[in-house]
Amino acid sequence: MPTEQALTAEQRGALGEYRARWAAVRRSTAPANRGAAERAVRLAYQSAGLEPPARIVWCDSPFALAELAGRMSGDDGRNVRLRLVDRLRRRIASLVARRLHRKVLATIESDVNPADGLVSAAAEVVVRSVPEQNPSMFGQLRRTGLSLSGLLEAIVAPRNFTTCAAGPHDLSWLGAYDYLREVLGLRGETESLRGLMQLAMSAGWLQPHERTCWLAERPNLLCGDARDRLHQASGPALRYPDGWSIWAWRGVEVPRWIIEHKDRITLAAIDEQIDVQVRRCMIEIMTPERYVALGGATPIAEDETGILWRRNWLAADAWAAVEVVNATPEPDGTRRHFFLQVPANLRTAREAVAWTYGMRAEAYAHLVHRT
Template sequence: MRASSPIEQTAALGDYRARWRAVRRSTAPADRDSAEQGVRLAYRAAGLEPPARIVWCDGPQALAGLVVSRDDGRNLRFQLVDRLRRQIISKIEARIHRKVLAAVDSAVNPADALVTAAAEAVIRNVPEQNLSVLGQLRRTGLSLAGVLQALTAPRSFSSCAAGPHDLSWLGAYDYLREVLGLHAETEPLRGLMQLATGVGWLLPHEHTCWLAERPNLLCGDARDRLHHASGPALRYPDGWSIWAWRGVEVPRWIIEHQDRITLAAIDDQIDVQVRRCMIEIMTPERYVALGGATRVAEDETGILWRRNWLAADAWAAVEVVNATPEPDGTRRHFFLQVPANLHTPREAVAWTYGMRAEAYAHLVVRT
């Protein structure tokens, strides 16, 4: 639907931003027929013959674990996605100023921390083949063309495959096509758009294109960090999952068997970030009550608690009392985690407000 007035065009930016956010975060099963049609369109748009085989996987773990043979041909991620994008940008900039294109891209495709975090978790955890040049030569042969291909071929999963974060830029061009009427300029992107709206990951090669399902679970906290308090934060149809607490990947048992988190288990944990997640899940109040931390200072603002493991490895929290009493007259105690290099409760409380201790001391009313 082409919008004729500037007011309509501006209003449509929000609609397309919401649409493509939903596309990136979708946990619905892939529309396989539509995605396969999109593959063929995308290959043709890039000047390539459509692949003889389109193979589905139930998640990126299976996709990354594939053994690609010489019969599958060379990887085409660059030709299918990156080079095609550059070509379309050149066509678009011949029609509209690059500042307009940048503004549309910023409005329709803002940074999506949750999708980026999910993609980074996938890339971090899938098996990496990282073939050597010799390994590539075994696939391509010892011809001059084979040697050149082996020297330039992408070798890691992140450079061979494309996920939702790699295709999110298509939202801006969908807007340019439908709202500003740039149909001819964006026509080569129709296949990729169809793929992006109906598939999770793709691994394109000359003769075989592998497609992976979208996750069937994607959870985050209010700050768009991967997070789920009682189960996996990211899960694919084949069962492959990531457990995370406020953006930190943690072992499954820490989320699903929280009763096993003890002082000894916390002390045994080597990873500093995971250890702090364990204390958060146990709750700082219980951790202090069980003797996990030592009282290091007390003043009118509260009590500072600290636990040292190594010289540069410590945990601290300041215990404060709510200024407003509860209905029964009692006052709630709160534990606020703070940097371990602070020395006084006043300094710690001031830090939670983004202030220096001296400035906080001059406040008349404190909460």
């Protein structure tokens, strides 16, 4: 039976410290500590029962890493992420489970390693943008060798960047084990994770193979909005030392010019944009008020709550906003007009305003009447 059934007040107090420490690790934009990272790679390989790699290759971005690793040969050996990270994690988790009640462990993991939307978003855009690493079965066999095990690997476990590489989001679970090691004293159980912990604290992405391990620098810029979506209004939201960058507006990846040359956003440019999400970002950057003033949308309904504007492109592709007037006058006696983007299937201004409050039109009308 596990010996640790509950955390003490002091141990609970330390959870916040480790949560902050590992959030800083995941979101770090400091240059990689290359010496510490290379020592960590060798220690991590040894802990996983692997010979240290003969070569450690540094890249200035995960994009560059994917390009280089995509040209690997048989000399680099098979990918060992499964052994280096995933199997080792399961093995250590099994050891820890003998010492710690599962509810206590669940509390530690959720408190120290909560969901990190910004880091997950950065990882998603990296995976979506890097060169494809999934070779044909013949290509995999050339790399792994014409053996039965190589054939089985090519059939059962096709390789791509997601399965071959690991980023900060893939190693964030180490924070809970750092806490277990330092606060609860489970040093023996977590000893094999020291290399991975140091690697997570010292570098960005990695792609480990038997004889070559590719490492990438961290981003030197990572920006998000209050909801942890990738976002930057005046430049790239994600940038790496080699200049590889991603521009994003409230979580949507957009072309660079939309952010850095906003004056080029016109009604014609908006209409020509095929991607629905990017088009809506363009309207938001232009501002719905200006979009309506330029004739981009048509009024379709009006009542005492405001005016509902809509622009239709296709049957299932439309944009809408409700124009409302601030109840409180400005110092000069005028009242400001606000445009609130709403779902395009709404039919009345009252319904649209109610939607912005999370209410149905009938309930909102009753509330306004009572007020």
